[in-house]
Amino acid sequence: MKLFGFNKKENTFRITDLDREWVEDNFKWLIKFCGYPNRQSEQIIITEKFFPNAFSNRGLLIQNIIKDLSNLLGLHSSKIKFEIHQDLRDVYGMPFEMQGKPFETETEFTGDNYTIHIAKTIVDRPNRLIFSLINE
Incomplete structure (x- = not known):
């Protein structure tokens, strides 16, 4: 110093x-x-306690993650839809060059509902999928 x-x-x-x-x-x-911090609130971590639907099945289903996040945030999960999109990264042997931020997830607000667009490349990567959905 x-x-x-x-x-x-x-x-x-x-x-x-x-x-x-x-x-x-x-x-x-x-x-x-x-406001003041709530001393009785607990840190939310990605475990079965806070994400019971996501950990209920052997596979990681997107709809279950959305239900758990909706419960934690106080949203109606019926108003949140999702679409999985395939792009050039999903085609084997396709040469491509990325420019800018790669598409992984994006939220679209349509009237009273939300649509989360998800790239197919992160569906097979559970940690990346969960963190991307939390961010959206």
């Missing part, structure tokens, strides 16, 4: 009243916007 002058014998680094007020204002805004 010598680069910033913290370890010198003459310490000129001081927290001013403006700095202190700025931090307090930001915490007040966070509490007003988000």
